[in-house]
Amino acid sequence: MNSSLVGNQSGRPFCLLAISYLETINFCLLEVVIIVFLMVLIISGNIIVIFVFHCAPLLNHHTTSYFIQTMAYADLLVGVSCLVPSLSLLHYPIVxxxxxxxxxxxxxxxxxKSASMASLACISIDRYIAITKPLTYNTLVTPWRLRICILTIWLYSCLVFLPSFHWGKPGYHGDVFQWCANSWNTDPYFTLFIVVMLYAPAAFIVCFTYFNIFRxxxxxxxxxxxxxxxxxxQDGEAGEAQPCPDKRYAMVLFRITSVFYILWLPYIIYFLLESSNVYSNRVASFLTTWLAISNSFCNCVIYSLSNSVFQKGLKRLSGAICASCARQRVAKDSSTSRSKRSSNGCHV
Structure with missing residues (x-):
């Protein structure tokens, strides 16, 4: 970030949100609370999504489940990676x-997050092909091609941000680290490169495909x-209007995509303003960054609330867990009762 974000010169911990510092606590309280809260939500939510997909065979009938699971694994790893800034804010020693x-x-x-964004774009393409070419869909979209596509998503995401080590700060700030805030500046050309290679194509693909899907x-x-x-x-009966069978599933994915870009939009705007030296603020940097990261939790919430098959799988998973807990409790109670009877028999 710009040099206006001065470092820690008074012995206090480096906190992006100045209001979070307390004299009695030697770490950034508010930042830690926000990041740990998001980390717990992201990890728990995406673990549930992954388990439901493995326990509900009906969900795997859709080829989009490959991309949704890819997105869930990427979001899960985002939650796990949040442990790094949490330890930094708690001043945990790092080698x-x-x-x-x-x-x-x-x-x-x-x-x-690039993998999540690319997965959303691929989901929209998959649904577009399914609706526009239903007769040849199974020959065009095969499991082998899906695996190649997922591998391409990860390779492309790794390559797009690889120049960040020498070119400038990438799309996500690590400004909870003092060195990132003071010494690692954004570069307008690298920002333009990311927008052209990732943000703009993904947004165009999603808008084009979903517009045509709904049309x-x-x-x-x-x-x-x-x-x-x-x-x-002709038969003398009143007909009822029936919605398009693919529209409901498209609406679920459209909600996920819409929330994705709504949560990302403040950060993308700030990223562009900062890299062009128009506006720079540490509070805006922190809030927009972690607002975008919160999307990793919103994906699983929207999908679980919107998809009926997913809800059935979630109920089946929760029912299996409850049944397992009940069996363990009964087994524990029976073993306890047997031990009591045996101990009583020894005293007789």
Whole structure:
């Protein structure tokens, strides 16, 4: 960030949110609370999503489940990586230098969120192909091609942010580290490179595909309803309007994508302003960064609340866990009762 973000010169801990520092506590309280809270939500939420996908075979019938699971694993790793700034804010001793840890953390989180963004773009392409070419979909989208696509997502994400070690600060700030805030500046050309290579193509693909998906679904719904009304009038029965069967699933993915870009938009705007030296503020840097990271939790919440098959899988998983706990409790109670009977028999 710019040199206006001065370092720690008074012996106090380096805190981006000045209001979080307390004289009786030698660490950044508010930053730690925010990051740890998000870390717990992200890790627990995405673990549940991954378990539900493994326990609900119906979810794996959709090829988009490959990309959704990829997104869940990437978001889970984002939550795990949040442990690094938490330890830094708690002044936990780290073997590596602060500059190296800061750069590695910024690179890793940028790669993981890039994988999430690319997965959303691939999901929209997959749904677009399924609706526009339903007869040839199974021949176009095969498991082998899906694996190649997922591998390409990860390789592309790693390569896009690789120049950040020498070119400038990547898309995600590690400004909880003092070296990142004071010495690792954003570069306008690198920012333009990331926008052109990642943000803009992903946004264009998502907007183009979902616009056409909803347009096609509306057209199909209109045609189906017209045919239903025509045949119902001939039979003397009242026809009911039926929605496009793919529209509901597309709406779930559209909500996930919309929330993704809504949470990312403040950060992208700030990233562009900072890299062009128009505006720089440590509080805005922290809040926009972790607002974008919170999307790693929102994905699993939206999917669990919007997809009926996922809800059934979640109920099945929770029911299996409750049944297992009940069996363990019964087994424990029975073993306790047997031990009591045996001990009583020894005294007789």
């Amino acid at each position: 590596l230098s602060e500059s190296l840890v800061c750069q590695i953390f910024g690179y890793v989180v940028s790669v993981l 096609i679904c509306q057209q199909h719904t209109k045609e189906i309803n017209e045919r239903r009304v025509r045949f119902s009038s």
